[in-house]
Structure formats: C-alpha cells, structure tokens
Amino acid sequence: MKIKKALLIVDVQNDFCPGGALGVPEGDKIVPYINKYIKIFSKNKLPIFATRDWHPIKTKHFKDFGGVWLVHCIQNTRGAQFYPKLRLPKETILLYKGIYPDKDGYSAFEAENENGMSFLSLLKRLGVEEIYISGLAIDYCVKFTTHDAIRQGFKVKLLMDAVKGVNLRPNDSERAIKEMVKKGAKKITLKDIGG
Ligand code: VGL
Numbered sequence: 001m002k003i004k005k006a007l008l009i010v011d012v013q014n015d016f017c018p019g020g021a022l023g024v025p026e027g028d029k030i031v032p033y034i035n036k037y038i039k040i041f042s043k044n045k046l047p048i049f050a051t052r053d054w055h056p057i058k059t060k061h062f063k064d065f066g067g068v069w070l071v072h073c074i075q076n077t078r079g080a081q082f083y084p085k086l087r088l089p090k091e092t093i094l095l096y097k098g099i100y101p102d103k104d105g106y107s108a109f110e111a112e113n114e115n116g117m118s119f120l121s122l123l124k125r126l127g128v129e130e131i132y133i134s135g136l137a138i139d140y141c142v143k144f145t146t147h148d149a150i151r152q153g154f155k156v157k158l159l160m161d162a163v164k165g166v167n168l169r170p171n172d173s174e175r176a177i178k179e180m181v182k183k184g185a186k187k188i189t190l191k192d193i194g195g
C-alpha cells in the first residue's frame with residue numbers, strides 16, 4: 001500500500017529572505033524549487049502545510065526579553081507575510097508558530113491553525129504518514145520540526161534543494177543535516193520524485 005504523504009513549507013516569509021530582519025543568505029533561492037514541489041503535491045491531491053513564524057511584540061524569543069534573536073515576524077506585519085514569489089494554492093493548510101510569549105516555538109509541531117488545532121492532530125486527521133519538509137531555516141525550525149516528526153513516528157524526507165540555513169556559527173547547517181539524517185530523515189531532491 002502506498003503511504004500518505006504531505007508537503008510542509010516552513011517559514012518562507014519576508015523576514016527570513018534577503019533584506020528581511022533575519023534574512024537567511026540565499027533564502028529566496030529555494031522558492032522556485034518549493035513551487036515545483038507544490039505543483040507535484042497539488043497534482044496528486046496531497047495535503048500542503050505552510051507555517052509562518054508569528055510572534056507577539058513581547059516574547060522571550062527576542063533579545064530585548066532574554067532571547068537570541070532580533071525582532072522578526074511580528075504578527076500581521078509585512079515581515080511576517082509569505083515571500084511574494086511563493087505560490088501557495090488556496091487549499092494550503094496555514095499554521096502559526098511562535099505565538100506564545102514564553103516559548104521560542106521553533107518546531108512546526110508547536111504550531112496551530114487559526115482554530116487552535118495542532119499540526120499533529122491535523123496530520124492524524126488526514127492520515128499522513130510521511131512528511132516532505134522544506135523551508136527556512138534548516139538549522140532551527142526545519143531541524144526542530146524534523147526531530148519532532150521522527151519522534152512522533154512520521155517518516156521524513158528532507159528536500160535538499162528547498163532548504164537553507166542561518167549559520168549563526170559556520171557549518172550549523174551541515175551539522176543540522178547530519179543530525180537529521182542520523183535520526184532517520186532521508187535526503188532527496190526534485191529529481192528523485194520526477195520533478
Ligand atoms: C526561525 C530563528 C528565529 C526559523 C524562527 O524559522 O528557523 N529561526 N525564529
């Protein structure tokens with residue numbers, strides 16, 4: 001039996017793209033690839049999830065309140081909007097993360113939809129068994145999401161042409177990829193799925 005797949009797009013937002021508050025170098029370069037994955041998943045009628053980092057003004061995530069990050073992705077601001085070249089179909093399931101002032105909320109498994117339903121409960125309701133993970137940043141939200149997905153029993157494909165890292169320390173991305181693969185994530189590119 002074929003196992004049911006879903007596509008996850010993590011935090012492809014203005015503030016994580018070049019010119020944004022926490023711009024990931026070349027973060028915008030993955031967008032054309034993500035758009036191709038979207039087409040494949042749409043054509044096959046498979047679910048597509050997209051998270052947005054969606055912070056309140058005051059959160060322990062930010063430097064001013066004890067965290068490590070400059071202010072970014074404040075709810076309902078331009079920086080928190082999806083990067084304009086990202087082509088999300090209307091059936092995309094939208095998730096909000098980092099919404100609680102006392103948590104970083106790096107993982108998509110800490111995200112919820114507009115009705116407060118968790119990513120996990122939505123995946124279960126749809127019968128998803130394998131998650132194809134793309135987005136920003138590979139050394140933070142993608143990494144935490146992948147670890148949680150594996151812990152929860154999902155298979156994970158890491159879309160190597162559709163992820164990029166912040167690299168606060170050099171090689172953070174490389175290290176993150178190694179960790180994810182060690183835990184069981186499989187690296188693939190568009191070519192592997194005929195794209
Ligand atoms: C992220 C840093 C701060 C991410 C979110 O989406 O990877 N990184 N907030």
Ligand code: ZN
Binds near residue numbers: 055061073098
């Ligand atoms: Zn954040």
